[in-house]
Amino acid sequence: MSAPSKVIPEDAFNMENTAQNFIQSRPRALVDIPVRLIIERLKLLGKVDQRSGCLLDVGCGSDESSRLLAKNFHHTIGVDPSAPMISYAIAFDNDISDVEFKVANAEKLPIEDSSVDVITAMFVLHYADLEKFIPECKRVLKPSGVAIFYRHQISKILPAENDALPVIDGPVKVMIRKLLEKAREMSHPSFHQYELYQTQFDAIIWEEKSREINELEFAPDSVWTLGSWSRFYHNLPFYQKAGKNGVNPLTELVQAVKNTWSMQDRDSDDIKIRVVYTTVMILLKWQYVKTFHCKLGISCSSQSVKL
Template identity: 30%
Template sequence: MATRLFEDRAHAAIYQKYRFSPQENLQSVIFSYLEEKRVSPGQLAVDVGCGSGQSTRMLAKHFEKVVGTDISEAQIEEARRAPQPPNVSYLVCPAEDLPFEDGSVDLVTAFAAVHWFDGPRFLREVDRVLKPSGCVVFSSYNRHMQLCYKDCTDELTEIFREIQDQLFTFRNEKIKLVENDYQEIFDSLPFQEKQRMTDIFDKIPLSVADIIGYIQSLSPYRLYLEAQPEEAKSLLQNTERRFLETMGVSSRDTQLELRTKHICILGCKSS
């Protein structure tokens, strides 16, 4: 059964504002693989569980047509509000029931999303819609992140990990798939040609305010906010204060760097 945690309008707006698109090194791995498999440039890419469309727009210059799909109407509304390349569109639909003909899609992607789906049903649907020699890309960042600023990287990262650990008690059980680096999803992918990478690193320039917004966008935080609203809001306020004090600055617009580690599954259907 698919898990639905990102659907209310307030969460969708935060997701659009604070979630980041796939970064340079991850993109390089993905598009090098697609070029090797002769899928990029291609005719149709489908980005499943696209949320507010950050990853969908990234695909636009590599395909004639890109369609982002999500089960959340609020997320799709946010995606449509953003500036779009002319070849990008969006649909509201379940990941397990894609409105595309058999063998019509060159690429199916899911960024920070595939772990929420009904895995067996989704993978059968992927196999159905993909063309012979079509490809899949399933990727997510995991909990191993660093916050870097001058000489206080270790202290900032420790604060960030404390927050992650505190929110950990509110996580959905499907997060275990991310914690296991998508091994179960990789094993279930019904393609002989497939690979799983767990050592792709990227650097993302963000402000303190952006980091706080990112924490707000996380599903465990949304569950915490629902269960204990005052405590959840206090956690954000205290976290921001600790970041600023550790950095020795007063402005939440101060820039630092988030270093991420990605999981990425790449696969190609046989011809």
């Protein structure tokens, strides 16, 4: 199995201020909407039924995804390598019981054999050592268990107040690719993120697997400005590392958006935007998938696809 590993420094979110800035700047919908999509998939498999079963949420971070998913399971375990993130998760005020959090790496899960019904992992697969993580998934899953790995990346930026203005798509891909190429040079040569988990999917050895790609439009918290969007990405560890090394395509991207819309003199926080992401979900032990076409994470239509 040829797979990426150790792409993010081990202390990426172990700095208290880094974890706090990330949590505060992340729009809520970037968690809420993916969780809703994951729950829809689990319903198709009969894995969401009056809080039955055990869920393992790998890379749970500060807990937003785990708490939302926990409402559908009897017991939920969240693991993350960042101690500050787990501290935030434990301190989170929520009345959901039967949720526990542990500091642990994806490659060495502190979970008993054959004890988990569902594994979820959002924005984790491109960080993990698959040669160790996938066998761990097989070890802890029950024979009828399933694993769902999910991530998304920017596809388009649209104006929120004037549909007549052009969509920003080409510059987005150019700028993001430039940043990721520099991030690869500074972190790990196997950092395959831009191609939507194709490398990871090919590397995973599993009896039944599928990979689904869709475009999904997010309107986080109903308000997202060009300024708030760029600040969120500035708080990601590898963006910060790239910036320290003189690479800041986010600044270039913000300027490109302003130039395209003739808004050079406007403050970034006064420019409301809509963002379309290309989403990818890898599902293990599925016999079929249903592709969902969603806008704003509110309504979806589906279509069955045989593997």
